[in-house]
Amino acid sequence: MIGQLIDGRYQIVRNLDAGGFAKTFIAEDSRRPGRPQCVVKRLEPSQTDAHTLEVSRRLFQREAEVLERLGHHPQIPRLLANFEENQEFYLVEELIIGHPLTQEIVTGQPISEGQVIGILIEILDILVFVHGQGVIHRDIKPSNIIRQHSDGRLFLIDFGAVKEVTTQIGGVYAGGSPTVVGTQGYMPLEQFHGHPRFNSDLYALGVIAIQALTGLPANDISTLRDPYNPDRTAIVWHHRVPQVNPRLANIIDRLVVFDCTQRYQSATDVLNDLRNSIYQPLVEPTIFTPQIQLLESPQKNKLGLILAGIGGSMALLAVMGLGGNYYLQQKSLTQAKKSYYQGLEKVLQQDYKGAILNLDEALKINPKYGQAYYQRCLANYYQNNELKAIEDCTQAINYLPKKYNSVGIYLKVDEKTKALITNGVQNDSPAVKESIKEGDKILEIDGKSTDNLSLGEAEDLLRGGEVGSSVKLKIASVDGSTRELTLKRENLTNDEFDLAYDFRGLSRYYTQDYQGAIADFDEAIRLAPIYFKYYYNRGLARSKQGDKSGAIKDFDKSIEINANYEPAYSERGLIHQLLGQSEPAVKDFDRAIELEPNNAITYYNRGNSYISLGNKEAGIEDYTKAIELDPKYTNAYLFRCTERSNLSQHQAALADCNQVIELDPNFPEGYVGRGLVYQNQGDNQKAIADYTQAIKLDPQNERAYYNRGIVRRLLADTQGAIADYTKAIEIDPNDPFPYHGRGLIYSDSGNRQQAIEDLQKASQLYLQAGRRSGYNNALAAIAKLEKQPATTGN
Secondary structure (H helix, E strand, C coil), rough: HHHHHHHCCCCEEEEEECCCEEEEEEEEECCCCCCCCEEEEEEEECCCCHHHHHHHHHHHHHHHHHHEEEEEEECCEEEEEEEEEEEEEEEEECCCCEEEEHHEECCCCCCCCCHHHHHHHHHHHHHHHHHCCCCCCCCCCHCCCCCCCCCEEEEEEHHHHHHHHHHHHHHHHHHCCCCCCCCCCCCCCCHHCCCCCCCHHHHHHHHHHHHHHHHHHHHHHHHHECCCCCCCCCCCCCCCCCCCCCCHHHHHHHHCCCCCCCCCHHHHHHHHHHHHCCCCCCCCEEEEEEEECCCCCCCCCCCCCEEEEEECCCHHHHCCCCCCHCCCCCCCCCHHHHHHHHHHHHCCCHHHHHHHHHHHHHHHHCCHHHHHHHHHHHHHHHHCCCHHHHHHHHHHHHHCCEEEEEECEEEECCCCCCCCEHHHHHHHCHHCCCCCCCEEEEEEECEEEEECCCCHHHHHHHHCCEEEEEEEEECCCCCEEEEEEECEEEEEEEEHHHHHHHHHHHHHHHHCHHHHHHHHHHHHHHHHCCCHHHHHHHHHHHHCCCCCHHHHHHHHHHHHCCCHHHHHHHHHHHHHHHCCCHHHHHHHHHHHHHHHCCCCCHHHHHHHHHHHHHHHHHHHHHHHHHEEEEEEEHHHHHHHHHHHHHHCCHHHHHHHHHHHEEEEEECCCHHHHHHHHHHHCCCHHHHHHHHHHHHHHCCCHHHHHHHHHHHHCCCHHHHHHHHHHHHHHCCCCCCCHHHHHHHHHHHHCCCCHHHHHHHHHHHHHHHCCCCCHHHHHHHHHHHHHHCCCCCCCC
16 A cells, blocks of 8 residues: 555555554645645445445545534644545545654653643533534544644544444444444443443543543553442542542543533533632632733633732733843844744733744744743743743743843733733833823824834834933823823833743642742742742742741731732631631631632631631631532532531531532532431431442542441441441541541450550540540540450450
């Protein structure tokens, strides 16, 4: 086949794949300049009678039409041609130069949550289009996802529809049965039985996410399934990644539910949850990054981190990327500058993939273009490609100048009016002295109307002179007045330089290089010691590294500089809470709520602190407020359920835990909470049923085993209780409670020596944990046993 010319045009140069009734090749298109390569797929009917060929031809044409429609998406290979030759059917598709995700998702090498989220979002965006065309892919797996080398975009290839046609053409008419399309390990149950749905593709994507986070090979993912109830439950994997963001984990869980009616129903639903849920973690700190597209007022952009407009010069340099004066001395724009400004405008529009293409071009022409590296760093960062962002920010630091000549005005194009407006001004600049404000419209620069000026041309006019040279402006202020000003250019600090350190620090943070992140934040602070958010970011990195006192000091400094920065209070409160310092935690949450009264998470966290202080009523009130703000806040319902049960408000508690289960029937803690309510009511059988369900959903749920052991002891099920306590100890050998419980049941059964050993172990662990009451109770039980004569239990 190598060297053969097909359709008088496509010359085969290499075999790619062969199997069943189809073969795939790399070919050169001999009719196009440069003979570009493409992918050729040959489908071979097993029989060549007239009827089979006619049916095959009809099926082939139908699927070619499907691929033609799909190819209109920029991340799906285009169908270039389809034809029949010598009673064989051919598809010619665009060749994507890149590598499959099998080179990124490698056994034994888990990747970061940020990378996984990036993959999920990019593939989900493609699936929204694919499913909108009425097509199910049916074979989503890492080898069918290609990362294009030129720009890092992901492409979805090898649609199962073609495989189905291949099977029908080659198999059905040979007297066989249709073969199920898909790959074992990535197929949900309904697809395995030949009834794929749109959310069958979502299941496969969830498996890929688990594979990437755990580092397990695909064939081992199935071993994480619950052996007790394979028809209903999902894959059990949280224990493999104990630090996983709980909201990301919940989203992935809903992707891999076995029952397709309980799984996410659309890719759009998953995207909405990713954007609206995971980016508000329950207890994980939220890290600040400068907002790329500054709006009229700061806002929160939920990307797993809080994005807010930065007041003054810092934010605007992050957006406009000013500096590099020695690149901008020419009067006319060079091609590198044109590409740079095209990329910059796309960054402002949040078209990060398009921006990277333009910035790549700029850097090919000028490989020392510091501004282009900086903007590409931002684009890669916001695509969750932290490693590339680190590389680009490092190059930006190498090539960005520390000073540049300007009047301190930053520009953008208003999205609605397309007018050139100020995006803010730099601190201590000529623009500040003349009271130029964000949102002022620039009508003229040195007598030239801005109506026909591009963003780059306008920037050049502002920065195109020496220190002390003048620039004349005509401005329409936001208050409606028009005025003319003459400003003199000054040699200003390039704040973009410290922002490059900040973004590199953020990227290192998300690759869990906390020491490297701290070093970068240190440098950013050295360059801009009055910038409160750099201290905030360093505080988060220090907290992750375990330096809680250092983190608190950084949050203190951030608040000292900006007493109205709500995230610093929230994060400091969380650390106080983790350290058991509930009173200062409540004070911090109070201030955070004063500054941002509609954040459900802050009420939830303050509620937890109130509970730690013994103020259950206040805690329940805060959980209630959190639920009012977010009616789907499962943890708020769960904790309110627990505390209401502790106050003997069993019916209200039961309603809360039922709501948790209704919102997320695969959340094991919902069953644990409801089981505790039943236990407190004395309904032991229902309690055991709920604890058992929790264990089926999560076989590593230590609390469920422990609680079930308590109930079994009450029901005189000695062996069952001992088995549950033993399993709880196996899961968490540092928890004193299961030792204490097992020691008591050994005591009940007359096994004095084993009881004393367990109670001694419990007392040691109570003491280490500072639980004085439990310690004293364990010692009292030991003393009572030591007074008894030694006997041997069953």
